[in-house]
Amino acid sequence: MPSIASHALTIPASPIRRIFDLAQGLEDVVFLNVGEPDLPVAPHVLAAGARAWREDVTDYTPNGGIPALRAAIAHKLQRDNGLDVDPDQVWVTAGGMQALHQAMSLTLDAGDEVLVPDPGYVNFSMTARHVGAVPVPYRLDPDDGFRPDLAALEEAVTDRTRVLVVNSPSNPLGTVYEAEVLRALVGFAARHDLWVISDEVYEQFTYDVPHVSTASLDPDGRVLSVFSFSKTYALTGARVGWFVAPRAWDQLLRTAQEAVVSCVNAPAQHAALAALEGDQQVVADAREHYRGNLEAACDLLSGKGIRYQRPFGAFYLWVDVSHAGGGDVATWCEEFLLDRRVAVAPGTAFGAGGEGWIRVSLAGTREDVLTGLSRLPDPS
Template identity: 35%
Template sequence: MELAQRVQSLTPSSTLAITAKAKALRQQGHDVIALGAGEPDFNTPEYILDAAKESMDRGMTKYTPSGGIPELRKAITEKLKRDQQLTYDEDQVVVTTGAKHALFTLFQVLLNPGDEVVIPAPYWVSYPEQVKLAGGKPVFVKAREENDFKITREQLEQAVTSKTKAVIINSPSNPTGMMYSREELSEIGEVAKEKDILIVSDEIYEKLIYTEDPHVSIAQLSEDLYNRTILINGVSKSHSMTGWRIGYAVGNRDIIKAMTSMASHSTSNPTSIAQYGALAAYTNGEEEVEKMRNAFSERLDAFYDKLIDLPGISCVKPKGAFYLFPNVKEAASNCGFSNVDEFVKALLEEEKVALVPGSGFGAEENVRLSYATSMENLNEAAERIKKFIQKHQ
């Protein structure tokens, strides 16, 4: 039976593929160090677990409103007011089955066949696939490494056409960990205003920042940008709740209403128990979040220094998230590999270190390494990568 054309054009997730390969090797008895995971290695904080258990005991195990329980939507508006000084009403919020589902649903309600979405590259692997599934066309703009993997105003101006519907901004970024400044966001916002396009602002890593520069949401910068921005966020990364699948979209009422209606015909509602866990995440203190952020910051500093000492590897130091995105083209070439993908494949087979090739993110010279693992694993991974390069040179 022939499958629908919409799925025949999809590119499999490189992050999930490398994770599956590493898991298979582990099951065969190999000592694999997996640096491909896009999730914190900490368990969900105890107070969130307790809140979820309590919700079950109280019988909160039934259907909820499709857009999320009112208490959680209110808590989200309070969080945005507290952290970003952004004021939203509850009917401007839709709670979704993860931030990924928020993006998927947004593109489904936003795009008509042929509509274009500007996507800075390197990009998170699911952006272009979700745009294609909605009948849209991804338009890639290469963010230069010398500009910390961030696009400029001039690049965006050149990419926008009469068919452009939106631009995606992911800050801090997956996979690069880079973060746009207020000034850089302002310039991008000016183009969005001039060209009358929407801004999809993915802020899922906004709590994981390792610099004195604060996180800035582009929606904060002006009334116009507030009105044309759909803000995407969730508790997966900030509160180590990846498996709970709670995200949200905030913004224009008509768009949020359409997303809520669509969710009612797809997921019905996010899991009730997980919603009460997310409610606890946003209504309690953030001591556990800060502990996790501090641990990531320490790992970043230690692992970054080891990484840039490796021959043929260069890396711009990230400011957020929990990824490093080094350029390994020279190392791969010096080791006799025709491309970085072959380098990554051999590293996994020979030294049992799993990285994600940058080709899946639109950057063929790079690899993504997650430092969401123990310092012991990071130190051992650095030694294995060093051994691998020395053996092949």
């Protein structure tokens, strides 16, 4: 038989998915391992998608998405993110993951290196491997609130480095980078002539700090921005995101999109348009729901004497269980699931820097969050 492409065999399996799979078939599991909003989708969004299906709006759309949605996104980016982009620079994708894949596939050749945060979203490394590139972790400094360590970045860059990945608000850490941090990262990329992929999927969920888009601090057009409707509007299964590209990439992306998905399904695009143009109170309500879960979770952990990284964005809590993990937090998470029926994500799913930590999703019900955290072992 012919062999499988060698780079495909290097794509790492997701430890988060392993916990999810182990939990299947177990009874009374509290799921705190996956970032799945438990809030319902707004009725006007559901109605727009349903109407599109009923009216047979099921033909191909332009590769980059329906014009009304691209225009609405461009307007949103100008209003909320300080980004002056044309609708032609907005490419509607099958979720943020396809946007990330497009960004990497167009900037990385086989064997090129991409700097990914550690701890950082596991799919950054998975996607890099998928396009034949080599993910190189850069340290986020726990002694500085998990901000990037510029000295570590300078040590990590080589003559094969082509891309720097930046994620704010961060999954899994909940860190939100100030403008000066992002400006320093853009400056680093400029010194080494790198592309910057800025993952801003959690942009709408920050707590008492502003979200700053990396591209708003970029004078050269080297920042490629990735966004999604999934978390903001609880549309994870609809698979609609977008990618903001340089103006000169129009024809390139037309070809690339055709080669990958042709276009995103039309009813989902109409639902996304309704989400963006409709009442945004649902987003504000979601933010306050997650904030409430966060405050309750922090109070519980503080009462138990368990250390955690207080997040200022996204809807995760980074919790230190090194007192119980025995230096192998992945195995401990499996045992915790089997013994205590609580599913959490091992910190090492997000890089070697996550040893001793777990990621807890705050996107569920308050009862589930508090029940699951109450079962964590206290420090001795």
